[in-house]
Amino acid sequence: MGKITGFLEYQRLHEATEAPASRLGHWREFVLRLDDGQAGQQAARCMDCGIPFCNNGCPVNNIIPDWNDLVYHQQWRQALDVLHSTNNFPEITGRICPAPCEAACTLNIDRMPVGIKSIEHAIIDKGWEQGWITPQPPSRKTGKKVAVIGSGPAGLACAQQLARAGHAVVVFEKSDRIGGLMRYGIPDFKLAKHLIDRRMAQLEAEGVEFRPSTYVGQSSDANRHGVGLAVITPEELRQQFDAIVLAGGSETPRNLPAPGRDLQGVHFAMDFLRQQNKIVAGDRLSKVISAKDKHVIVIGGGDTGSDCVGTSNRQGAKSITQFELMSRPPELENTELTWPYWPIKLRTSSSHEEGCERDWAINTVAFEGKNGKLQEIRIVRVDWQRDPTTGLMNMTPIEGTETTLPADLVLLAMGFVSPVQQVLDAFGVDRDNRGNARANTDDYRTTEDGIFAAGDMRRGQSLIVWAIREGRQCARAVDEFLMGESVLPR
Known part of the structure; x- marks a missing residue:
């Protein structure tokens, strides 16, 4: 413990950000990491x-008190080692993870938790700046070959660990660039893509081979995902590799089959x-979905919906309204009931x-x-009531509340229901x-010998930290x- 009275002496410190009016003019990251002194003071608050x-x-079981203590004492190299011992990509989680660790922090009982995420951000960025992060190739090769399908956080974490164990690892990705949802789902203003490229270079130096623009499955299904894709079948993979890991994302979006769903603009x-x-x-791109000068409606109140808001603002939308089906949550939680969850x-x-109208129970x-x-x-307000018999929440339209709003562009951001089923079929x-690959967390084996599943492919839509852990x-x-x-950590 760095400073016994630190949590009494120092207040929670938030990372500085560029002003909204300024950052709307570009697509770069706008959150500035804490300097060494600020990070050390924030780490001193750890109890x-x-x-x-x-x-x-x-979810990745970061050893947070240990690297807090090290940062307090300005022992940054050691803090980086502790951070990397549980997390392959802290530069990603330090930017886009919602930080369930902070919700669980004992100081969150007073809603002033340690700024764990900001300290993580500071550690990893300093590590890269100082040149401390280098490839860790294996001392020996095992002669075994592993195919990893999907290059999101689960696939890349799995690939890096296996390569360091001495296996020859090939990562297959149907998109033209590596990174999965990190590459093409998260806007650049939240996650700069050079961070992914930097890690890719490290993985390649450790022996990982990347094959983008490659569809794994049957040729008849490949055209649904883009023209010009190379195709490799499951049969070919079984012949060429000793094990196969299914680590794709939960990519099937939840639809909204309301009348008019097929109109241009939804x-x-x-x-x-x-x-x-x-x-x-x-x-x-020949055809682009643009929010410029349009009335934009975002349906869905999660992170993807928020990303649509930020992107629409930068594109120059005329107005942006975000709807959520569920009732408006409380401004503050009752920590006596919820902590540490x-x-x-x-x-x-x-x-x-940056600018958005929000409404709930719509x-x-x-x-x-x-x-x-x-x-x-056309929308209607709804009332949610719990069924006294089943305990389930039921939705009832409120009479007299139906209305219409101008909408040139509607973005459906209501989550994802399952992985691509054709891959599992293949x-x-x-x-x-729920349509996910059936495998447990003891051995991650599917019902097919030699085939494993991890991340969203196994557990369904979830957080990046769960993907890295799996x-x-x-x-x-x-x-x-x-x-x-195996000597690899769990």
Whole structure:
């Protein structure tokens, strides 16, 4: 513990950000990391609790009190080693993780937790600046080959761990660039893509081979995901590799089958976000979904919806309104009831601060337009009541509240329901009742011998920290499968 009275002496310090009016003019990151002194002072607030609830609240089980103490004493190199011992990509989580560790922090009882995420951000950025992060190639090769399908956080974490264990690892990705949702789902103003490229270079130096623009499955399904893709079948993978890891994302978006859904101007959020990321990367697209000079409606109140708001603002939308089907959550949680668990409360993102109307308990009745083009959205307010018999929440439209709003662009950001089913079909793996690959967290094995599943492919839509955790644990399971034992951490 760095300073016994630190939590009494110092207040929580937030990272500085560029002003909204300024940052709307570009696509760069706008959050500035803490300097060494600020990070040390924030780390001094850590109480070194007898039970570190922050560790339990973090899905990758970051050893948070230890690196807090090291940062307080300005022992940055050691803090980086502790951080990397549980997390392959802290520069990613330090930027986009919602920080369940902070919700679990004992100081969050007073709603002033240690700024754990900001300290993590400071540690990893300093590590890169100082040149401390270098490739860690294996001292020996095992002669075993592993195919990892999907290059998101689960796939990349799994690939890195397996490569360091000495296996020859090939990562297959159907997109033209590596990174999965990190590359094409998260806007550049939240996550600069050079961070992914930098890690890719490290993984390649450690022996990982990347094959983008490659569809794994049957040739008949490949055209749905883009022209010009190379295709490799499950049969070919089985012949060429000793183990296969399914680590793709939960990519099937939840639809809204209201009347008028087929009108021009109603799109899934990921189609919108992916295009903008490609444009920022320098790609030239023939058809672009743009919010410029349009009345934009975002349906869905999560992170993807927030990203749509920030992107629409930067594109020059005329107005932006975000709807959520559920009731408005409380401004502040009752920490006596919720701590140390993740609370349901009103969350306002940096994108909301840049400009957006928000409303809750709104259901979409229909999309309306003329000549096949969207013009309005018809909505109604709803009331949520718990069924006394089943305990389930039931939604009832409130009479007299139906209305229409101008809408030139509607973005559906209501989450994802399952992985791409054709991939699971191609490998013949069993699925759970939500359409995910059936595998447990003991050995991550699917019902097909030699085939493993991790991340969103196994657990469904979730956080990046869960994806990294499952990728790491799956790597250990694969290593044990191939070698009979493993020294990789879980």
